[in-house]
Amino acid sequence: MSSRSKILAQVKANQPASVALPGLELPAHAAQWDALQKFVETLSGIGGRVIRILPGEDVTATLLHAFDANSNILNVSATVQGFQALPDAAFEEPALLQNVDIALMDAAFGVAENGAVWVTEAQYKLRALPFICQHLAVLLPQQELVAHMHNAYQKVQAIGQYDFGVFIAGPSKTADIEQSLVLGAHGPKTMTVFLLP
Amino acid sequence: MSVHPNKPSQPHAELAQQFNKDEDRVNWHDETLWWIRQKRDKAAWSVPEWEWLRQTASDIKAHVLSNMHDLLTQFEAQALANGAIVHWAADAAEHNAIVHRILQENKVQQIVKSKSMLTEECGLNEYLHEHGIDVVDTDLGERIVQLAGETPSHIVLPCIHWKKEEIGELFHQHLHTPKGNADPQYLTGAARIHLREKFLTRKVAITGVNFAIAETGEVVVCTNEGNADMGTHLADVHIACMGIEKLIPQRQHLGVFTRLLARSATGQPITTYTSHFRKPAPGRQLHIVLVDNGRSRQLGREAFRNSLKCIRCGACMNTCPVYRRSGGHSYKYAISGPIGSILAPNLDMRKHADLPFASTLCGSCTNVCPVKIDIHEQLYQWRQELYKEGLAPKGKAVSMKMAGWLLGKPALYRFAGKAARTVLRLAPFMVKNSLNPWYKQREMPAPPKQSFSEWYAKNKKA
Ligand code: SF4
Numbered sequence: 001m002s003s004r005s006k007i008l009a010q011v012k013a014n015q016p017a018s019v020a021l022p023g024l025e026l027p028a029h030a031a032q033w034d035a036l037q038k039f040v041e042t043l044s045g046i047g048g049r050v051i052r053i054l055p056g057e058d059v060t061a062t063l064l065h066a067f068d069a070n071s072n073i074l075n076v077s078a079t080v081q082g083f084q085a086l087p088d089a090a091f092e093e094p095a096l097l098q099n100v101d102i103a104l105m106d107a108a109f110g111v112a113e114n115g116a117v118w119v120t121e122a123q124y125k126l127r128a129l130p131f132i133c134q135h136l137a138v139l140l141p142q143q144e145l146v147a148h149m150h151n152a153y154q155k156v157q158a159i160g161q162y163d164f165g166v167f168i169a170g171p172s173k174t175a176d177i178e179q180s181l182v183l184g185a186h187g188p189k190t191m192t193v194f195l196l197p
Numbered sequence: 198m199s200v201h202p203n204k205p206s207q208p209h210a211e212l213a214q215q216f217n218k219d220e221d222r223v224n225w226h227d228e229t230l231w232w233i234r235q236k237r238d239k240a241a242w243s244v245p246e247w248e249w250l251r252q253t254a255s256d257i258k259a260h261v262l263s264n265m266h267d268l269l270t271q272f273e274a275q276a277l278a279n280g281a282i283v284h285w286a287a288d289a290a291e292h293n294a295i296v297h298r299i300l301q302e303n304k305v306q307q308i309v310k311s312k313s314m315l316t317e318e319c320g321l322n323e324y325l326h327e328h329g330i331d332v333v334d335t336d337l338g339e340r341i342v343q344l345a346g347e348t349p350s351h352i353v354l355p356c357i358h359w360k361k362e363e364i365g366e367l368f369h370q371h372l373h374t375p376k377g378n379a380d381p382q383y384l385t386g387a388a389r390i391h392l393r394e395k396f397l398t399r400k401v402a403i404t405g406v407n408f409a410i411a412e413t414g415e416v417v418v419c420t421n422e423g424n425a426d427m428g429t430h431l432a433d434v435h436i437a438c439m440g441i442e443k444l445i446p447q448r449q450h451l452g453v454f455t456r457l458l459a460r461s462a463t464g465q466p467i468t469t470y471t472s473h474f475r476k477p478a479p480g481r482q483l484h485i486v487l488v489d490n491g492r493s494r495q496l497g498r499e500a501f502r503n504s505l506k507c508i509r510c511g512a513c514m515n516t517c518p519v520y521r522r523s524g525g526h527s528y529k530y531a532i533s534g535p536i537g538s539i540l541a542p543n544l545d546m547r548k549h550a551d552l553p554f555a556s557t558l559c560g561s562c563t564n565v566c567p568v569k570i571d572i573h574e575q576l577y578q579w580r581q582e583l584y585k586e587g588l589a590p591k592g593k594a595v596s597m598k599m600a601g602w603l604l605g606k607p608a609l610y611r612f613a614g615k616a617a618r619t620v621l622r623l624a625p626f627m628v629k630n631s632l633n634p635w636y637k638q639r640e641m642p643a644p645p646k647q648s649f650s651e652w653y654a655k656n657k658k659a
Contacts, residue, residue: 132431180381184385
């Protein structure tokens with residue numbers, strides 16, 4: 001008998017009588033937040049940076065102003081034009097992106113309770129990009145904020161299927177050395193979210 | 198079966214005693230973990246619906262355990278439809294052989310691996326090493342213990358027992374950082390450079406799995422460092438290794454688990470990355486290895502079934518007074534602390550017979566567990582089992598039998614508490630004797646003159 005049939009047979013023999021799935025309606029006393037305020041507060045609290053763009057403001061100028069003038073910016077966002085495009089060769093060899101200073105991309109939405117943003121491969125084109133860059137810059141319309149992860153997954157479902165998708169909450173980090181927090185473990189050293197009006 | 202040849206085989210109590218010789222170090226270990234426990238409390242209290250989340254998570258997992266057969270086949274069908282390759286491993290040896298075969302098929306000798314307690318449980322690193330494969334653990338804490346020739350002492354915080362000066366010295370030897378530099382920022386930077394080179398050049402990446410969704414066939418991996426993503430997205434082949442209990446029915450259930458996991462583990466609102474791997478990237482491979490290794494047996498043990506709900510957050514370790522003062526390595530098993538002490542005897546009752554006794558049964562683990570596993574009750578159940586099998590360790594058997602008898606009788610328990618307080622004041626030598634192993638190497642705290650219930654009874658009238 002294959003291991004597959006062996007495991008499945010033993011699981012079937014040993015699993016108890018079926019227990020129904022619980023409902024997922026939040027109780028009345030669940031937390032409620034002002035999504036915008038909570039998002040900014042939380043993301044800042046976990047080492048991210050939030051820059052609010054005002055109506056009529058020149059996004060490109062603000063972007064340039066936010067980063068070191070010498071850094072290269074690779075742009076896969078549909079919201080702003082210009083900067084460097086993703087080189088075709090990177091699809092074959094994503095390691096080519098190792099010298100990208102700043103990757104700029106659109107996020108579908110953000111989550112107030114934890115400061116995370118949802119991005120999918122379809123949106124930013126190449127899986128490795130938000131991890132291999134030295135700094136991550138994300139554009140997020142401020143009306144695209146949900147309160148918590150329950151709403152977040154409803155939104156994920158509504159947006160549609162993905163091949164790869166990820167919630168990113170702040171810069172990569174570690175506290176493995178005596179619990180001292182260090183930003184910039186293996187992924188980006190900083191994360192900036194530009195909140196669009 | 199010895200899956201961890203590099204781990205010592207002395208009893209927990211002896212190893213704990215060794216760990217306790219350096220009192221400053223034990224205090225430091227204890228306080229660090231307690232600090233993390235407090236961060237967890239703060240995070241939990243910031244969510245008013247916390248108890249609802251715990252109950253819901255526990256109920257979802259109860260559904261999973263009771264429908265595991267169908268959910269497994271559903272998951273497999275979805276994963277195959279997504280283009281993943283699914284493997285089934287009955288035990289650790291088969292898991293290791295499957296991984297090795299994938300490496301051989303891809304003609305690869307060097308790989309990167311992000312944190313996976315399952316591969317630790319299976320002894321994958323040792324196995325691959327014996328077969329000439331170079332495995333680089335990429336989680337910083339795991340890399341530290343790997344360079345030192347050790348295994349993780351905690352499932353979330355692998356090198357919680359290492360001091361920064363020691364890490365500085367280790368990095369000086371292996372990564373040629375300047376001698377005497379023990380600055381965490383600097384050392385993390387050195388590790389980042391060292392590991393980037395590995396990420397950029399390795400063609401196969403192994404990861405663990407935090408959640409696998411039956412409905413969609415995707416696997417979800419949570420890290421803070423970004424090492425799982427750096428490894429997998431830069432490699433041609435991703436091997437995701439998971440225990441069969443990692444299943445959840447639908448994607449929407451992640452809403453519950455992602456709110457609990459990081460808050461329980463470290464007090465963060467969520468891990469930096471929660472990565473959802475549904476399909477392999479074009480031209481690349483995604484292998485998913487489903488591992489039983491005793492889980493289907495545990496499923497049939499009614500008293501211990503709930504231990505399979507575990508989401509490996511580590512909260513029960515951080516809060517455990519025994520773990521904090523004995524260190525993860527004293528458990529001699531990949532998963533240490535209270536939950537490890539339930540899981541290990543399922544694999545080998547004789548070898549791990551001492552672990553269910555490495556507890557005060559205070560119940561703190563049960564109180565913090567995000568999926569509401571009745572951890573301390575299961576430890577107590579294991580003691581009964583081991584007692585029946587004649588496997589209970591000698592000295593402890595007597596006092597623990599007494600403890601079990603007492604815990605079943607609340608009125609007597611209160612009385613005994615009163616008696617114990619008297620004994621502590623009048624004859625502390627009676628408590629600090631060899632029948633009471635947890636008092637080794639430490640003075641008992643001064644007993645309160647009144648218990649809380651006595652105090653309350655007296656003061657509520659006033
Ligand atoms: S038993 Fe509960 S508290 Fe312990 S690691 Fe598992 S989920 Fe966390």
